[in-house]
Amino acid sequence: MKRITRTAALTVGALIAALGLPSTAAHADDALPRVDLRVLVVSDGGPAVDAVAAELEAAGTPYTEVDLTRSDRPAVDAGFLADTVDGRPRARYQAVVLPNDNPFPAGSPEMAALAAYERTYGIPQVDAYTYARPEAGLQDPVHGGYAGSVDGVRAEVTAAGRAGPFGYLDGQVPFEDNSPDVSESYAYLSKPVAGADFTPYVEAAIPGRTGKGSLVGEYRHDGRRELVVTFVYNQHQQQFRLLARGIVDWMTGGVHLGASRNYFAVHVDDVLAADDRWDTELNCTPGDVDCPEGEGTPDPIRMTPADVDHAVSWQREQNFTLDLAYNGAGSVDHREDNGGADPLADRLVAERDRFRWINHTYTHAFLGCEQDTTVVPWRCATHADGSTKWVSRTAVSDEIATNRVWGRTAGLPLHDDELVTGEHSGLKVLPQQPEDNPNLAPALADNGIAWLASDNSRDPVQRRVGPATTVSRYPMNVFFNAGRAVEQVDEYNWIYTGRAQGGSGICEDNPATTTCLPAPLDTATGYTGHIVPLETRIALGHVLANDPRPHFIHQSNLAEDRIAYPVLDGVLDGYEALFADSTPVVNLRMKDIGRELQRRAAWAAALRGGQVTAHRIGGTVTVEAPDGTTVTATMPTGTTLAGGAFGEAYAGRASGWTPSAGQPLTLTLPSSATAGADTGPVPSPRTRPTKPAPDTRVPAGVSDRVPYTARS
Template identity: 50%
Template sequence: MSGLAAATLCAVAAVPLQAVVSQAATAGSGTTSPNIVAASPIKGTVAKASSVQATTFPGGDRIDLRVLVVTDGSSPVEAIRSELGTEGVPYTTIDLNNASRQQLTAAFLAGTAGTVPEAHFEAVVLPNNAPAQLSAAEIAALNAYEATYSVRQVDAYLYPGAAVGMNTPTFAGTLDGMTATITGDGKTKAFPYLNGNVPFENIDPTVSESYGYLGTPNPPTGTTFDPLVTMTIPGTTTQGVLAGVYSAGGRNELINTFAYNANQSQFLALGHGIITWATQGVHFGYDRNYFTVDVDDTFLPDAEWSQVGHCTPGDTICPAGTPDTTPSRMTPDDVSYQASWQSANNYKLTMLYNGGGSDDQVAASGSDPLLTAWQANKSAAFEWVNHTYSHEFLGCEQNLTTIPWSCQTDASGNIVWVPQSDITSQISQNVAWARAKGLPTDATELVTGEHSGLVTLPQQPVDNPNLGPGLTAQHIAWTGSDASREPNQRLVTGGTTLTVPRHPMNVYYNAATVSDEINEYNWVYTSTADGGSGICENNPTSTCISPLNPTTGYTDYIVPTETRIALSHIMANDPRPTYVHQSNLAEDRILYPVLNSILGQYRAEYANLAPVVEQTLAAEGQTLQQQSAWAAAVAAGTVSGYVQGSKVTISAPSGLYVPFTGPNGTENPGLLGGSLGATAFGSAYAGELSAYKKSPAGGFSLLLPGYSGL
């Protein structure tokens, strides 16, 4: 039930295909941030036992749970730094471009804790194996440190050669559209969550998006090279290395011979495994691949796009003479189809309901077959979320005679706001309606119509001052917001409710047919010369496209585009849900091709160890809250941890939820902090155990596999 202006804003905001929400990392000297089938045999391959399951850190030494990132600002090392921040792994940054940066010395890298040797970093990330900005003394200090404490090094991107146990590459060039393979050791030691094939992006065939070198191992005597990720060298049947571990002189380096940035799908797939390998599977942080789809306006009819007037009759002002269109509303057959689809795909949609739409139907015809269908298919809905009773706009009183709409003002020029009584009525009436109809709902969750009441720029620069108190009075803890306008969680002004930003999908609320979707998409994204609105020409975040084919444009362009955007969110540890509208499940049911594409591509790439994670609105809000609190605690320096032998010791403020990831077999201590009576830690995901664990005063300990009472 959003107006065209809102639909257009969402569409334009989503244009950058690689926009991924993540915690930004700050650069600077010494700065910190919180935050499938095995390849054919390759010369030099050495099979080893899994290093994910047990660390090789010296038993008596203390290894601090922090990563050292030495950056030259290049995209590969910055991508790894971004992944650390996204997952919540604490790190220290040394900026090689800063003349006054911290020098890499033995004293900086290690020291003592009492009488115990202490390594200050559990892993090291470099731009390459020997950055030119590091002195010979610094490289020597780093090498000695890594050998002494069994600390691993990641070389973000380099040209392969003898210095890292490889031959000169036999291929150098664009890797777009090619497919990488995870080797057997790759699956065991770093990427157990992947099925085995990692497609490299090829978004624009006219642009080189990925460049890399493909060569073969040739480790000198006394050294080994273990390929983890390979790719067939063009024109041959030989597997060339993209990522592999070179072990020499008591040190282990993960070398990468392909360039990437933080937003490319191949890095998003591999990034977590790089961290797993580097930290030996023991680190702060919590990573999940979230994907929840909210379907707004359930029980309401959604106004339909006019291809004649390029507007939405009933929602926006249309040119004179524009004929009315027929609003779209789901039918019982659509409910049955959804129930069957959900069962077949092991995935459930979240239905955001407006009870007033059903009551209007009953008043008009004496019954609502749609409600009856939902009541007969209760298992078809993952959850029901309050979307207000009649979808009333809960911000300022709107003046719809202007384009775009504007806020009504009184005689003194003050904005006229929707009163708190209307807000509380819309909430409570809808909760009561759901309970009366037998639809389960969490009364602490709410998404207002069009996210109204919250800031809506440019017309409404502040929250409705009646919204926060109204939500608090109704005990609303979580309310949805538009992530394309406000990507971060915040408190609603004047209340205790936290927002849950939601990603809009460019499958429009006012399009129930493929034809209308393509027509509106062309209107928004093409230039005036091509018959479009020209919005794309005047918006700095948008790019104009050539008009889509009216018959094939949905399948050929919109579906793959929305799939890439959704996967970029899923693979970025982003709990924010995606929202669409009930009209997309009606008539042509245009949402399903997108969902099939998203889930199909995801499940082809990811193993069952890492399923997509669906959450309720409350759980999404809590996850965002925990991510933010953890990032703030790390930035403030109030948390720390170390591993010593097979024991992890964590210091944290009381009540803080600490994200931690450990290998299978990690336990919570039992009696006297030992293994007697120990209990399993966390939940299994991606071949590891992880959890947000609430810290008691002073912190807590965890026992790694093989704990011996140290």
């Protein structure tokens, strides 16, 4: 033991000398070290480190990964961690993420190098998932703690956590429990070691004992700071999604490239039109392409003025705006059939400024290939030579332009460059239409369309279609052909049960389908008891994933039983219960979502190409990016850029996008963010031997994601 201690101490001293650091007396500004805004992620291939890396990736925060399982990986030594630039010491990484508090062998020079680096430059370390032990500032769980499953546990953010990196949360951190048959979480709950400088940030009750144990906490020791996480997770689980922002904020001190927000937008398609109703006897939708021609009697669902009033009232109560995708012909046809009267259109027009509006084409015509509906499923009609018959450029253009004219005449506050085609038609539809209608792009150009909706379930990657860029939308499993809960459940049962139970068999043909049912739902209780909580969890998962893509439902879901509202309320009310007022849901219109996705893609490409660098010296952050690149960053509130305030307030920080003209961007941090920071190297304290962290348990439900279910 004494030999290991002496070796570690000598190694640290040699490393500090090798780093070429100034003496402790040198504290002038020109002696402050440069710290690059990049995170070092040391991975063992486990889900916890992968989750942190995924959070950095999604936010656009640059990181370098060292894979411990690769024999050709670089050595984590003094030269890898730090060097000198223009005579100034440089820390290459602003933070370090490790699989646990020490993933290296006993006496490892790499762990010694990391410890020396962290002490010297004040670099924080995240232990992504570690055993609770004295080396991490915690008592061993056998001494009054707990080691085991925390499925369904409701953890809490402590007062220190709310005052610190998790201040954007309201307090509760519920752990998922999606399956009674699969273990989905595991934790080591224990109290800090007596005398340790350990501050719990997130705690949970210790089963069978009084008091609480730490799940996330900060351990200060030997001139270093560690964020000690003692539960395992993957990037999709709600508990991680809630804490991910705070983990990044802690490790970067709220100063990093990239940004993250929580988005929710809902498009309501087919407004003014009517949607055909599901037939519970025929198991298809008369009047639509899933029923053989002439079978059944169409029974349309259409909103009423009372439904409009309810939507307006709901929006006011939830402080949320719906996007209405409208079909003008729906009103024209209704007036022709009803002596010129259309109370629905009149009410919508009277309340037009309460909503956002999107052109959904005039008649909701299918704008891809010409459909042959004499067979189910439909197929593309063909010419004599076998080539596809396409809807013409003129027909596509007329659908766009005529609907725009109707909307302008009605005084709708339109943005002419947005478009949602009926059923996302014109874009490829597998298996029948494996390519876009070649006449779609020219028609979009004819009408100045810049943003075109696509279906995320079949066309998720943003792409160009002529002059337009796609904005993929999440379909909610609240069906277009259901205005009543019983219809929704009946169709849901048919789709997601096996053939032996009278269902479609889709789950037998596609085992990866995540919403399959072991038995049909009760039509009286299945909607509120199963479908609503399940759809709520899925949509809320998107909201918590820094994902701006909108969701879409249909006007039928706001009519009759108004079955969309329980899901929407579940998302918004559930969100409000989890987050502080400083972290509101961001509700963008379609074109702004498209721009956000477009900027992210360009930013990610610039990072991959090594075209962006950023560093901090004291209270100044400098970012260099190519001309035309829009830079994204998160900074402390009060940060300035060119004499003005930087970014917008969100989650206790300032974040946003800033265009680069090819010249360095210089941001000045507020004094509150620089007090005591970057004051140069500190004397090396007495060091202690480092022991490799014990193996930790990873349950099957973390290694392999358990799909969302209706479980609470």
